[in-house]
Amino acid sequence: MAYQGGGSGGFGGGPREMHKAVCSECKKECEVPFKPREDRPIYCKECYSKRKNEGR
Numbered sequence: 001m002a003y004q005g006g007g008s009g010g011f012g013g014g015p016r017e018m019h020k021a022v023c024s025e026c027k028k029e030c031e032v033p034f035k036p037r038e039d040r041p042i043y044c045k046e047c048y049s050k051r052k053n054e055g056r
Helices: 045-054
Strands: 019-022 027-030
Touching: none
Parallel strands: none
Antiparallel strands: 019 027
8 A cells, every 4th residue: 555645745754854943024933844044034834924925
């Protein structure tokens, strides 16, 4: 029986490594599934979805 992924992306099927970051918009501490970079803004889930919806 083949394993059907249950929403845990990433390599090897294990839990994704989360990195602490501070949202560039609201300054709230959040966690992101990638290594934050100095030259890119980081947004928490709320601010990210707000920005994504406004961009249409």
